[in-house]
Amino acid sequence: MSGSINDRLSQLSALAEQSSNMRDAFDNDAKRAQRYSVKACDITLDYAKNLIDETSWQALQQLAADSKISTLRQQMLQGAAINNTEQRAVWHTRLRQQDVSGLVLDGEDIGQQISDCRARMAALVDTLHQQQYLGYQGSAITDLIWVGIGGSLLGPQMAVEALTPYHCSPVKLHFAGNIDGAVVSDIVSGLNPATTLVVVASKSFGTEETKQNALAIRQWFTDHGADKSAIAHHFWATSSNIAAAAEFGIEQKNILPMWDWVGGRYSLWSAIGLPVALMIGNQNFQQLLAGAEAMDQHFFNAPFAENMPVIMALLGIWYINGHHCQAQALLPYSHYLRLLPSYVQQLDMESNGKSVDRDGHALPYASAPVIWGDAGTNGQHAYHQLLHQSALAVPADFILPLKVKHPLQDQHSRLAAHCFAQTQALMQGKTLQEATAECLASGMSEQQAKALAPHKVSPGNKPSNTLLLPELSPYYLGALIALYEHKVFCQGAIWQLNSFDQWGVELGKQLSGPIYQTLTGNDSHTFDSSTTALIKTFLAAQH
CATH class of the missing domain: 1.10.1390 (Phosphoglucose isomerase, C-terminal domain)
Structure with a gap:
């Protein structure tokens, strides 16, 4: 491949036509699995079941080297306004640094602001855990309603669900996102406002869904006799629009900061992570940050050939621009990770679902796949039929924690068996000859076998990645989320677009x-x- 990035992306189609059969590739290379695997933060990525060989993989590596990944990565770390349409820095990685001392952006001591926010979050969590936060009638808070949407909801909701075995809070958590009135009505129907705390999460404090839900909940308080001071005591916010939050009735001491250098879909690591800290405790929340920081360090320092986010980004580019795939399946084999596909939908599709480059010029190639999926093995009894036998090619990421907290080890072994079998089946498929032999072995006549066998054929040669986590702990969840963040960043850099705005939703x-x-x-x-x-x-x- 030669020429500009545009030319190289265009040339991927011709290169993809030369892709070999994966069955043959495994038969001819006993070390293929070893050759195409990498480990970072104790997470293993097996990418051997992909339509790559040394020629195509070297071409993709060269594409990464010639792209702006390194430049934009360095600019991001330096606080440059790589979100060029909004003239904003992109510093969400700074939020998970253990040591934030000396972080200055545009003359502001950002490190001190981050430290102060962390301390205030931790103090609120401790007060709620110790049942020392008393409502306007003198009883301890028993429930917290988190009001937000998009990045203010998807991240914390996914992480809270994923870390269910680590829940340790005496306070019950409720998420209100959709503007559908059924959401708030159902939540408040079983609660007592005198023991309910509300946190309104909105950077602008003007997002319609969040504002209307907050107003409805405030009215619920008023209908139950709460006055202005009671509402001020029971309502918190995380926002950058302090004036609007104050006008709503929230005291400034109850407003946690949001910064314009943190996009909503990257905000889990900020005060938007408060619900996670509430449910798993402050120490475990720090482990979530630590895992993300560890993946940051891997991404910042590992050479591209061993860099897990870069590798996953290149594979995605290969299928979108080389094989013209339009979708990507995200298949966590973990009940607790069932909301991960929804989270990555926003992360990927809102970041890179663009049609112009950073300078506003039309892109001559596709960017961003449609992300979809659900927890295994549920999907095997639904859409895996399409994955295996449809003419559509849908690359898939399979995610499996190796160890689990529950005692049903045999069921976990069965779950793992299904996970590995699905990747094997997608890769090798079933030929007509194999299907015919299978029918005959079951006792069918040759005529019956000939009639049924074509329906049992699976073409195979369908790509997948397998990600193995040591366990689904706060640390490894943090690393996993950061992995997908950096993958999206790398793809945006290669496609030469701005991954940090979202004008299309306006x-x-x-x-x-x-x-x-x-x-x-x-x-x-x-x-x-x-x-x-x-x-x-x-x-x-x-x-």
Whole structure:
């Protein structure tokens, strides 16, 4: 491959046509598994079941070397405004540093701000754990409602779910995200406002879903006799808009900071991680940060050929731009990781789902796959049929913790067997000859075997990665999340786009305003015929 990055990405298609059969590759190379595996932070990545050989892999490595990964990585560390459309630094990795002393950005002592925020979070968690935070009627807080959406919700909700075995909080946690009124109605129906704390998570304190849910919960407090001072005592916020939070009725001492150099989908490591700290305790939350920092150090220092985020990024580029795959399956073989695909959906698709480069020029190639998936083995009884026998090629990441906290070891062994078998089946498939022999061995006649065998054929040669975690602990979850963060960063660098803005989500928000005004009779607007018909149908149903 030669020429510019654009040319090299275009040349991937021709190179992909030369991809060998994986069955043959394993038969001809006894060390293939060893050759295509890497370990970082005690996490193992087996990427041997991919459509690569030494020629294609060297070409991909050269693509990484010639890209802006190294440059942008260094600029990110230095606090440069690599989020160029918003003129913001990208410093979420700093939030998980153990030593933040001396961190200065634009003349501000960011290190001290991070330390202060950590201390305030820890103090609140300790007070709640010790049941010393008393509500407006003198009883200890028993429930906390976390109000947020997008990055303010997906990260903490996923991490809280993933670390269920580590829960140690006497306070129950409830997440309110969707603007659907059923969410708040269902949550508050079983709670007592006098023993409920509310945290409103919104950088702007203007996000419609978050604001409306917060208003509904505040009204619930008022309906139960809470006055202004009671609401001020029961409501906290994490926001950068202190004025708006104060106008809502939240005291400044109850507002934890958010910084413009932290994007929402990268904010788990900030005060947005408060629900995680609440549920697993401060020490375990520090382990979550430590695991992410360890993966940061691996990404910052390991050569590209041994760099796990870079390797995963290159494989994704290979399938999107070389093999023209449009989707990526994320398949955690862990019940507790079942929300991980939803989390990575935002991380990947909101970051790199772009059609212009950093300078606003149209991209001549595809970027970002559609991310989807669910916990194994549930998916095996649903969409794995498509993975195995469809003509579509869907690269997949399989994730398995090696050790578990529960006592049902035999079931964990069965789970692992299914995980490994799925990657093996995707790779080797089943030929017509093998399917025919299988039918005959079951006692079928030759005519019956000939009729059924084609339906049992799986083409195989379908790629997958396998990630093995020593266990699903706070440390390894932190490392896993950081791994996917850096993978997305690397792909954005290769595609030459800005992975840290999300202007595409604005249009729908803008258009919803006039529609809402029309639905509520406060104003009248002109729409296309389809939207007008939908509005009329909705209004008719309200009478």
